[in-house]
Amino acid sequence: MPAEVEPICPTFMLNKCTHCDARGSGVCEAVPEDGLTRLSAAATALSFEPAQRFITEGDKAEHFFVINAGTAKLLKMLPDGRQQIVSFCGPGDFLGLSVFSLYSYGAEAVEPVRLCRFSRFTLRCLMTDFPAMERRLLKSATFELTLAQEQMLLLGRKNARERLASFLIARARATGTCPARGRPAVPPQVALPMNRTDIGDFLGLRIETVSRTMTALKTDGIIEILPRCGVIIRDFDALESLAACI
Amino acid sequence: MPAEVEPICPTFMLNKCTHCDARGSGVCEAVPEDGLTRLSAAATALSFEPAQRFITEGDKAEHFFVINAGTAKLLKMLPDGRQQIVSFCGPGDFLGLSVFSLYSYGAEAVEPVRLCRFSRFTLRCLMTDFPAMERRLLKSATFELTLAQEQMLLLGRKNARERLASFLIARARATGTCPARGRPAVPPQVALPMNRTDIGDFLGLRIETVSRTMTALKTDGIIEILPRCGVIIRDFDALESLAACI
DNA sequence: CGTGCTTTTGAAAATCATCAAGTATAGTGG
DNA sequence: CCACTATACTTGATGATTTTCAAAAGCACG
Known part of the structure; x- marks a missing residue:
């Protein structure tokens, strides 16, 4: 369903991350120059049209995503169809972390979205080798949490x-x-x-x-x-x- | 104002963390046995009565807290007095992370609370020396984020x-x-x-x-x-x- | 220039907030 | 031990905001 924007081609991948729009804004900025080859090799570039879903709430969480371009929405649903968007994501944003093994929210493109997909396993390896990446993820999660709390104030009061x-x-x-x-x-x-x-x-x-x-x-x-x-x-x-x- | 429950006494501190109620449930569980002496030395034990505030929203975020016993509430306020509680915290919960240098929420004891306070600097050193602690914090923040999103669904829909x-x-x-x-x-x-x-x-x-x-x-x-x-x-x-x- | 979709507008209904008073409970001091 | 006070909680009546239902207006697209 999702379009593979770029073929998995080592030569091309070699400097893909160096030219990435999200380089310098997202979690990838935590990976040093000499690690970009590995990062590029680990990423699968995908693109999605508006309304296309790329994360299904409740599915097994096997991947992580970094948005390169466009806007996506993260949403939670109730059985009767009511839904709550918990976040709009843009370039540099990181999705897919979960403590349990299931995605706790779904994700859909709002505008055409380009993103990089990583397997859970790959990310774990990258984090081990580049501790700065883990630190960057913590910072990112903390920031998201702050936004979420601000949104709770909005929704509640x-x-x-x-x-x-x-x-x-x-x-x-x-x-x-x-x-x-x-x-x-x-x-x-x-x-x-x-x-x-x-x-x-x-x-x-x-x-x-x-x-x-x-x-x-x-x-x-x-x-x-x-x-x-x-x-x-x-x-x-x-x-x-x-x-x-x- | 807050009562210093235990004097800063190295001999006592030596095995304080080993006997802590929150040992094994909170972020401290990520510190290995042989690091507990340092952890104990870095902690200031405090206790608070109901309605006592120990974090003021907007203050400079100089400390982190781990709850040992009791229940606290984290809240955000609007200028006109409306307030939203963003979380109730219990034993093992970790408070005080912030991307900016200010606390984004206040905290008050609901029940009598016992907690350990760490300086921002101390925690940074501990995280550097015990990478498992940083991983544990990321897990904790991710879990909090999941709860926050569930709460957004509740408040919004x-x-x-x-x-x-x-x-x-x-x-x-x-x-x-x-x-x-x-x-x-x-x-x-x-x-x-x-x-x-x-x-x-x-x-x-x-x-x-x-x-x-x-x-x-x-x-x-x-x-x-x-x-x-x-x-x-x-x-x-x-x-x-x-x-x-x- | 229709057709289908999104957005806007209107009127009625529902939910929750507000105002106000009453009841219960705990703590205090005689 | 009991009245007294302060606080928390409950209940009732009314009102405001938002939802719901319904229809019209705008806009993009073939």
């Missing part, structure tokens, strides 16, 4: 308006559209590759509520809704205070 | 009844009152050291809703409410199907 505001500001910061701290110089244009349903499933809201709340923010002059999946933040301060100090 | 059911079952499993998989032989008696407000702050509900929902579960014969902070699960299957497959 914020109203629809505050949730949307938090989401837009988090997106603007995560995509580098505006600085991590302080206010941006120009109105940030935030890309939203996911549809309204996905935003709702991430924020614990129904699609209608997302739509209504977006319209309300627009009406108040806080944001501008772009025709093709995006918004411009017109009043950053207002949005930030709505987000209630994310 | 479950109703009050399902939230309470999930909470009671998770508690029963976490405290070993009933097996991690399958149904218990006898009706599990679940201790709830936290008050209704805390349960509400954990489940994203108001205290009145928690109370009403508890009463409803009792009325339906699913649980029995014990006078002193606890419940007995009378109909485990009903509660589990309510929890919607946690």
